[in-house]
Amino acid sequence: MQEHLTTYDVCVIGGGINGVGIATDAAGRGLSVFLCEKDDLASHTSSASSKLIHGGLRYLEHKEFRLVREALLEREVLLAKAPHIIRPLRFIMPHQPHLRPAWLIRTGLFFYDHLGKREQLAGSNHVKFQAENSPLKTEITQGFEYSDCAVDDSRLVVLNALQAKEKGAKIETRSRCLAAKRENGLWKIEIENAKGRYNIQAKVLVNATGAWVTQFLENTAHVASEYAIRMIQGSHIIVPKMYSEDKAFIMQNDDQRIVFAIPYLEKFTLIGTTDQEYHADPNRVEITQQEIDYLLDVCNDHFKKQLTQADILYTFSGVRALCDDESDQASAVTRDYTLTLNHDVDQAPLLSIFGGKITTYRKLAESALEKIQPFFTNMDKTWTEKAILPGAENLHSxxxxxxxxxxxxxxxxxxxxxxxxxxxxxxxxxxxxxxxxxxxxxxxxxxxxxxxxxxxxxxxxxxxxxxxxxxxxxxxxxxxxxxxxxxxxxxxxxxxxxxxxxxxx
Ligand SMILES: Cc1cc2nc3c(=O)[nH]c(=O)nc-3n(C[C@H](O)[C@H](O)[C@H](O)COP(=O)(O)OP(=O)(O)OC[C@H]3O[C@@H](n4cnc5c(N)ncnc54)[C@H](O)[C@@H]3O)c2cc1C
Structure with a gap:
């Protein structure tokens, strides 16, 4: 007897920001959507970020103008979509002339101010620190200030999942995709949860598994991956609030990297991040002693308050699954995203997501929908730019x-x-x-x-x-x-x- 399976237009594997972003967008365009996440929503990279909606000032140095412009534009779009979980934040960059000359920073900030439209976020300016009031060491006397935003990353994921559900998507957590194979022009997908195993079918399969993207392609869908990924670990430490001002600090280090100190949950300061190659299991990423020392050293080089390991209340780590562009340094690997579509005549399509940032998830989802548009001729138009997320309804302040x-x-x-x-x-x-x-x-x-x-x-x-x-x-x-x-x-x-x-x- 033939098995009767529910058939969806789109099946998304992965409940991180990219998976839920695509599920929401697709459901809102009238497609039937199924999403499965093997653990909890946002339980991997999407809750281990620096929690910034930012253009990425540092990426200008790597000439990532497309990405920075898109990310800068997204700041105000996302701020309007979810003002309860996203807020504007001023960033102070202490000037360290031996690391980057003032003209270079001014040029970078000029681009930062003008590459994307700004209505709510203030522009950049030069600042002088008064030795007695500043939390920075007295020899740091001046710097620059600019705007970006802070976000509750895991709630951004949950709110997107909620919106997808309200648009008709089926969201299943603690549900792992065990196998996916092409059958009669569709994908037959096997899912395992606490109750057992079951199958569904989908016209399009979306692989939004983050650090598992190539593993999923090769071992689960049995499709060769067009790209390799580089897993770059990033870690943060949380310490009691280091200073009273509601501003973040962006500290330059002599290895050309930067480290943020960010006000976190009223009572804490979040310090991160690191960039180091990672080759182990992405399910179990943990901060190393070397990363702890690195973060403490950069902070202690800048702030009057000297931190020791005893000040650390909590740490968390995640991996960026970046498209391998063969950069020498981990911090220089492109942060931009790449989408690949695998299909042939009479073959159901498989879309895979490589890389991405929290900040660009909505644009990434739009690109994903553009890629699968040819398979759904009556799909509705883009809609997420002006649509608010759950909780922002009638929220004036x-x-x-x-x-x-x-x-x-x-x-x-x-x-x-x-x-x-x-x-x-x-x-x-x-x-x-x-x-x-x-x-x-x-x-x-x-x-x-x-x-x-x-x-x-x-x-x-x-x-x-x-x-x-x-x-x-x-x-x-x-x-x-x-x-x-x-x-x-x-x-x-x-x-x-x-x-x-x-x-x-
Ligand atoms: C240290 C660090 C700091 C960062 N800071 C920022 C920042 O400040 N701002 C910013 O914009 N971006 C930042 N990023 C980037 C951003 O966090 C990531 O790009 C983004 O979270 C990736 O989301 P994702 O959905 O691709 O991956 P994930 O969040 O990892 O989601 C993938 C999901 O797929 C699931 N999955 C895998 N295999 C299966 C399967 N077989 N079946 C079911 N589910 C499966 C996994 O369990 C996982 O939950 C940072 C990244 C790191 C590591």
Whole structure:
């Protein structure tokens, strides 16, 4: 008997920013979409970034003008799409004349200011530091200031997945694609999740597996890869807030690389990143002692406050899967993306994504849809540029939203109201429906996390484990103790069991 399989227009493998970006765009154009992610959404590179929506000043030196221009233009597009999770940030570059001359930096910043349209973001300027007020060492007396944006990277992924779902896409997490083969002009795709294995069919297969892109091509789809990738590890350290100003610092090092110090979650400073070749399993990337020393040294060369290893509260690492352009240095490998389409007459197409940045995910998705357009003659036009992401509906200002939450929910702390407003935007009212007092939010797990929010994250945002909730959905991981996490784990086990029972019944 012939197996009856659901057939989708597009099947996307990978729930990082590129996969969800493509799924959203495709679903919004009227295509039926299936996306599977082997772990949690954004659980790999897309939550290990420096969390910047930026043009990439440094890439100008590598003459990546196309990429920088596209990225610069995207800053304001994304800011308008998701003002709750993206915010403008000023960057200070201390001047180190022996590393780069002032004329070179001025020229770079001139291009940076003018390559892309700016309406909200201020232009660059020269700054002088006053020894007594500046967090920088007294010998650093001047520098430059310019604008970019900071983003909650993992929530950008979740919000895109949510939008894709609302446009009709099926998003399956903890679901690994085991095999994909061409059959009768379609792709037959085998998926494995906790319940077992099943097959679906798709007209087009999209390989958005990031660091696994060539592995997927060769071992899962059995297609030769046109390109090799270079995996470049990048690590960050998190320390208690180093300075009070709400600005980031971009520090030049004598190896020509740069390191950022970025204000993070009100109480912390995020320092990164490194660039080193990586040859091991991308599932398990960890900071090395060499990277820790490197980041501490660059910081200690610039700031009055001297950091030691004991100041480090947390570290995280990820790999950039970059298209190999045979550069000598890891930091010089192109950050631009490349899309390849594999197909022949009567053969179902396979689109693979190499490289990319968080900043350019929307444009990458548009390019992906352009590539597959010939297979869908009635596909709708581009639409994502002006479309807001979930939570930005009727959001006039995050500060006003915070005030509204404080007014409506008695006894809520300003810290929690602010976190909610940033994470959920106006979707917070779905979580807080019929709630007027903190006591009505159910079990209190600490640090402003209550059962009501946990239930919402499980029901609507694909959260399964405490790590999904603390690290990627709420960013409370730096506040939670081991004991508090255990309590949350127990609650989640009971919640999943109840949901399972309901499904069976
Ligand atoms: C240290 C560092 C700092 C960075 N900083 C910035 C920055 O500040 N700004 C910026 O714009 N960009 C930055 N980037 C780049 C950006 O983070 C990446 O380009 C982007 O996250 C890549 O997304 P992705 O979707 O391709 O990959 P991923 O996020 O890794 O997603 C791929 C997904 O595919 C899944 N997958 C793989 N195989 C299968 C399978 N068989 N079945 C199902 N699922 C599968 C994986 O589990 C994974 O979740 C940085 C990168 C690094 C490493």
């Amino acid at each position: 995050v500060d006003v939203l915070v005030e509204q939450i404080l007014l409506k929910i008695k006894a809520v702390s300003p810290e929690t109201a602010r976190r909610w407003a940033h994470a959920y935007g106006t979707r917070i009212w779905t979580i807080l429906e019929n709630i007027s007092h903190v006591q009505e939010l159910g079990q209190d797990f600490g640090s402003g996390l209550y059962a009501q929010e946990v239930d919402y994250l499980v029901e609507h945002e694909w959260a399964i484990s405490s790590e999904d909730i603390l690290k990627r959905r709420t960013k409370l991981y730096l506040d939670f103790t081991i004991e508090q996490t255990q309590v949350l784990d127990e609650y989640l086990i009971a919640l999943h069991a109840r949901r399972l029972q309901k499904d069976v019944a």
